[in-house]
Amino acid sequence: MNLPEEIEVAAKQSYPVYLGAALEELGDYLQSLPDKIQHILVISHKKVSDLYLERLVKGLEDYRVDLLTVPEGEEEKSLERLSRLTTAALDCGADRKTLVIALGGGVIGDLAGFFASAFMRGIRFLQVPTTLLAQVDSSIGGKVAVNHPAGKNILGAFYPPLAVWTDFSTLNSLPWNEVENGLAESIKHALIDDEDLFAFFETQADSIRQRDPAIWREMVTRSTSIKIRIVSQDEREQGIRRLLNLGHTFGHALETEMNYRGVTHGQGVSIGIVAASYLANAKGSLTLTEVERIKQLLQRYDLPTSIQKQDPQTLLRRMQTDKKNQGGRKILVLPQGIGQAVVSEDCTDEEILAAWHKIIVENN
């Protein structure tokens, strides 16, 4: 087997990310591991497993493989679903030697990963991300979680996978709203760390929208590499990794308030990036021209930069249970020009409210 490009993620337990891997060759890779696997539990959505399980299983003839499917939707990242997965896993004989494969996007990775982290106090876990969001972002960095009625990703773990197996071909058939989710995170990566990539998104917008394979390959590889570089420096989110939360404190508040309906994660992040940009402008770290440049780029990819009919006070309260908060203070990430960002601990509620007002459109 010719191994695809491998980038090592430095972590307490470091792991490889294989970019440009083939689903069919996963079996060869597993055979090459020192500690033998007997049983594989693939966790996926029905739609995703219908598309890819056959190709994946081609490499896994030597293993006993069970498939557990989960309905689609962010609301499936729940303790209730974790409990059902546990029952189903035990029913098909899963034990400490079972390998969990997350075949899907961010929801599957988070849910299957938290399941693997907790089942019998932790079994092995492999990420096979099939969406742009999962490939450039959520499959990297070891964060897994489920939601709680009071907030997103409130219960979870830092649980590094055995490896991340990234097959670019799964992106070909991705619906555009799923592409948007990944683009929002990719643009965020560019905004916090790589002005060149930001410019690439500006100049290559047409090719990216037309899914030019070479351009996509470059986009995914560059964006993934930013995420790997950042989490390798700071696995536990004590320092630089916090920058990856740009747009997410605003975005999570919006998603939670709307009960994950009517706004996708990528749309939430996009609006959140714009809110954070206005806040950065108010704090003096971003010019209005730069705010406009960010908005224009997001709009080039049909990502929203405003939202209708929301109450700023309610959204502010939603931000109070954010995991990044410390000692009652809200911790926010603000762009500092294009290609850099800072963590700010001194934003007042008034300043945050003003940022919400900037992106809420009254619908008269």
Added chain:
Amino acid sequence: MNLPEEIEVAAKQSYPVYLGAALEELGDYLQSLPDKIQHILVISHKKVSDLYLERLVKGLEDYRVDLLTVPEGEEEKSLERLSRLTTAALDCGADRKTLVIALGGGVIGDLAGFFASAFMRGIRFLQVPTTLLAQVDSSIGGKVAVNHPAGKNILGAFYPPLAVWTDFSTLNSLPWNEVENGLAESIKHALIDDEDLFAFFETQADSIRQRDPAIWREMVTRSTSIKIRIVSQDEREQGIRRLLNLGHTFGHALETEMNYRGVTHGQGVSIGIVAASYLANAKGSLTLTEVERIKQLLQRYDLPTSIQKQDPQTLLRRMQTDKKNQGGRKILVLPQGIGQAVVSEDCTDEEILAAWHKIIVENN
């Protein structure tokens, strides 16, 4: 502050166990830590916090302290309770800087520990064990978990505490059935690792039953030290730590089958030790005289060595979801004489059934 006796547990993240600590001095200890704590969440039972919170809080005047109480009972180690704790913790402003203190016995330690491991992907956690079981066994070794309808401790983590703060004075008022839970584990420690301690339990039975303080101190210290030595060699239960499961595969099956009613954990372990002893006798690693010696010692402490009206086939099926099983085979721990034990992977279902038969009394 004079620090109490400190034994270091070697682990990925090693931590100190303070034997003979005073509840009132915990605050001084926390002050001495490099990373400052702002908010403390004590998780306990009402009965236990009524007894000890006042003494604990004496040392904690400098901190914002909240108390969350949980009803008593093994059935509280559930995902449902985890979800409620999460809501309550957020309501009192818990964040990533919060320290969770588990004040209580094994159920509190397991539940609060799993909560701390998962809340915002892991916050700091300190064990203050107030029962004999928790002091000699469950507070040491970093295992935390909740139960699932399909089996005990099915969802959990290896999550080392910041420290274990053990005040012997909390044992004085412990009800005898709680003492029994700890004695079953202590006798198990002696049986797998320390023939001298086994003999100590035989010769000092009267003093132990009368709670002679010096004898108890010696018993707790020696028993705790065995647990520390074993888990320090094998944090993740790949090798020697598996010996600590002596009696537990049988015991858990019984506890699960009886829905945690009518049999305490200590009683389950006691009966399980006897079943494992009969199995060991059948496999040739224990004489019948030694089986009798073990039974007599357990009986000296009012621990049961048989059970009424159970169906061996049903109990055998219950053992199938045990976490120790691998590739469908049952992994059992068997005494090898007094003071040693071995992990056996080749016990047949017939041999296990025969052991169940030995300890089930028909009630006609």
